[in-house]
Amino acid sequence: MNETSVTRVYVRMSAKKGKKRKLKFFEAIREAIDQSMEKDDSVFIIGEGVPDPKGIFGTTLGLQKKYGDKRVMDMPLSENALTGVCIGAAITGLRPILTHQRIDFSLLSIDQIINNAAKWHYIFGGQLKVPMVIRIVIGRGWGQGAQHSQNLQALFAHVPGLKVVMPTTAYDAKGLLISSIKDNNPVIFIEHRWLHNISDYVPEDYYSVPIGKGKIISKGKDITIAATSYMNVEAIKAADYLKKKKISVEVIDIRTLKPLDDEVIIKSVKKTGRLLVLDSGYYTGGFAGEIIARVSEKAYKHLKSAPQRITLPDLPTPTSPGLTKYYYPGYSDIVKKVLSMLGKQDVKVSFKEESVPLDKPDNSFTGPF
Amino acid sequence: MIEKMDGKKLISLLNDLLYIRLVEERIAELYPEQEIRCPVHLSIGQEAIAVGVCKNLKKDDLVFSNHRCHAHYLAKEGSLKKFFAEMYGKSTGCSKGKGGSMHIIDLTVNFMGSVPVVAATIPIAVGAAFTLSKKESKNISVVFMGDAAIEEGVFHESINFAKLKNLPVLFVCENNLYSVYTPIHLRQPKRKIVDVVKAQGLECYSVDGNDVSAVHDVSKKAIDRIRKGKGPAFIEACTYRWREHCGVNYDDHLGYRCKDEILKWKSKDPIKRLKENMMSKHMITQREIKEIEEKIKKDIDEAVKFAKSSPFPDKSDLHKHIYD
Numbered sequence: 001m002n003e004t005s006v007t008r009v010y011v012r013m014s015a016k017k018g019k020k021r022k023l024k025f026f027e028a029i030r031e032a033i034d035q036s037m038e039k040d041d042s043v044f045i046i047g048e049g050v051p052d053p054k055g056i057f058g059t060t061l062g063l064q065k066k067y068g069d070k071r072v073m074d075m076p077l078s079e080n081a082l083t084g085v086c087i088g089a090a091i092t093g094l095r096p097i098l099t100h101q102r103i104d105f106s107l108l109s110i111d112q113i114i115n116n117a118a119k120w121h122y123i124f125g126g127q128l129k130v131p132m133v134i135r136i137v138i139g140r141g142w143g144q145g146a147q148h149s150q151n152l153q154a155l156f157a158h159v160p161g162l163k164v165v166m167p168t169t170a171y172d173a174k175g176l177l178i179s180s181i182k183d184n185n186p187v188i189f190i191e192h193r194w195l196h197n198i199s200d201y202v203p204e205d206y207y208s209v210p211i212g213k214g215k216i217i218s219k220g221k222d223i224t225i226a227a228t229s230y231m232n233v234e235a236i237k238a239a240d241y242l243k244k245k246k247i248s249v250e251v252i253d254i255r256t257l258k259p260l261d262d263e264v265i266i267k268s269v270k271k272t273g274r275l276l277v278l279d280s281g282y283y284t285g286g287f288a289g290e291i292i293a294r295v296s297e298k299a300y301k302h303l304k305s306a307p308q309r310i311t312l313p314d315l316p317t318p319t320s321p322g323l324t325k326y327y328y329p330g331y332s333d334i335v336k337k338v339l340s341m342l343g344k345q346d347v348k349v350s351f352k353e354e355s356v357p358l359d360k361p362d363n364s365f366t367g368p369f
Numbered sequence: 370m371i372e373k374m375d376g377k378k379l380i381s382l383l384n385d386l387l388y389i390r391l392v393e394e395r396i397a398e399l400y401p402e403q404e405i406r407c408p409v410h411l412s413i414g415q416e417a418i419a420v421g422v423c424k425n426l427k428k429d430d431l432v433f434s435n436h437r438c439h440a441h442y443l444a445k446e447g448s449l450k451k452f453f454a455e456m457y458g459k460s461t462g463c464s465k466g467k468g469g470s471m472h473i474i475d476l477t478v479n480f481m482g483s484v485p486v487v488a489a490t491i492p493i494a495v496g497a498a499f500t501l502s503k504k505e506s507k508n509i510s511v512v513f514m515g516d517a518a519i520e521e522g523v524f525h526e527s528i529n530f531a532k533l534k535n536l537p538v539l540f541v542c543e544n545n546l547y548s549v550y551t552p553i554h555l556r557q558p559k560r561k562i563v564d565v566v567k568a569q570g571l572e573c574y575s576v577d578g579n580d581v582s583a584v585h586d587v588s589k590k591a592i593d594r595i596r597k598g599k600g601p602a603f604i605e606a607c608t609y610r611w612r613e614h615c616g617v618n619y620d621d622h623l624g625y626r627c628k629d630e631i632l633k634w635k636s637k638d639p640i641k642r643l644k645e646n647m648m649s650k651h652m653i654t655q656r657e658i659k660e661i662e663e664k665i666k667k668d669i670d671e672a673v674k675f676a677k678s679s680p681f682p683d684k685s686d687l688h689k690h691i692y693d
Contacts, residue, residue, distance in 0.1 A: 078527075078530060080526060081523050081527045081529075081530055084523065085495050086496060087492070088494060088495060088496020088499065089496040091493070092431070093500055094500050111486065112492065112523075115486050116486075120482070121690055121693055124472060125690055126465070126689065127474060127476055128481075128482070129693040131693075161691060
């Protein structure tokens, strides 16, 4: 995927075409934090490496200089305790943003996230609220392997009391992060590492994108593709390819896994009669299965063929590029799946070799993480 | 210690000890009716720690607790009616019937909540102290834990952060020597808990947890120090649970605790000790004690009546409070 095609994809997904300023996803995240901190003294950000020279893939750079070390903090490698600390701060009036560079590290805090953050409001009959954001980075490629690039969004989406947000575009990243910080509930805010460096039109204003709303990012009539996070990029590439074959694909960016806006998907399926779900997570018990279940429950009679999904296989992530090329699905897999769902397996397809190797988000990426 | 305290303070301590004991005994009495339909972890035998510590707290100080939370809630002056209503799962309960015995709260007195996962509230109390520190408040945050909490990683993570940020938080460890049926020597090496915590740089105190005036004095020292901005402190108070870990019965017949040990600890009953001590010094009479008990029993009667006559939550309450 070269820079031109990426930009084209993002411009198509962008909400405010009138706004001319372009920002990378990571800059949009930083701007959302910056504007939220400026507006509200109770907002603070904490995480391993937040004020370090790399600043969580650039998303926190410069914030400590602007807001000081009491509001922009590094932390001990104590993920579970610091999650509890953020809960304690949240129930007493602050708005913490806890940041994990890898989703794998957040697993050390799963006790506090699931047992406390998700439940503190409910179990005390709504008397305390837990306005906190847990930013979590997921990823793929570059040999990050089994413990540096898992995609466990379904795990969080399974837990009552959490909200789970996964923006795809820079525009949504900013608007959804602002909404998450303003939200009075614990929000798991999941950023895909491969989206961080992709540009999009992002307004300079402080704006929010509502949590709990999916969005049609490409209109079509033959099949509905609902996708999470980075998989939207592959979906748009597939839709562009299929357009040349006279197949019209509707792509829906799910954006929020919980609470899930299944209406937008069901409405689309009622029109197209076909559903393919793309998720960057795993096959069994994954979020794609949830979407298919809902559509089957609520729009069964509108389905012209069995809903399908493309996910990661039920395997830990290998490191060798020799293996990951078989592990990660891409747009060509989507194209083939769509054709088979439409009974058009005989349509001839050929895919040029990608100008960017499969284990890199773009050519500017040279590692190491 | 008792010599230094005035009579009024001692009567107040005795009153609070009796209050908790009588509430817990009433739960034990009512439990067989099968109307209190949740696990209960009674504080009988351990009341002196909650009372001794909370007597030094102001209303605006924050308290967090664990599964064995009744004493802490009651010592912080949480509402008795709402407490019993919660035991009965009623809509008038302190957690509106969504918490039961293990999840109790009363924000009007800043009893900030209890949860049963061991050590779970420790970092939350530290987080509350972080807020207090940010607001330059003179108030403190207190968290009660059992001896097994020391075995959890999150305890060590939390005290490390509390010390790092010099937060106004008091950690109170009620060491009752057992985690369910497992004695401490099968869980922890032979060394003092306070030595472990001292190594993290916290101010540490050990105290006889069945001597309410001693607990009172030690926690006063610790709390005054925290209020002066000198950072977190830790108290280990040794004590003993009389009844089963979970439930209202005695479980001596199971044999996991030897008879001599049980008798030794029962002879150290914090209430008996204080009563005898005060009576020997003519600070209170048997009759006056009886009067205190009668007054408490009347309050309990009223609270139980309130709880039993309150309605259950409505079906529509099920879906409330999942999000704010």
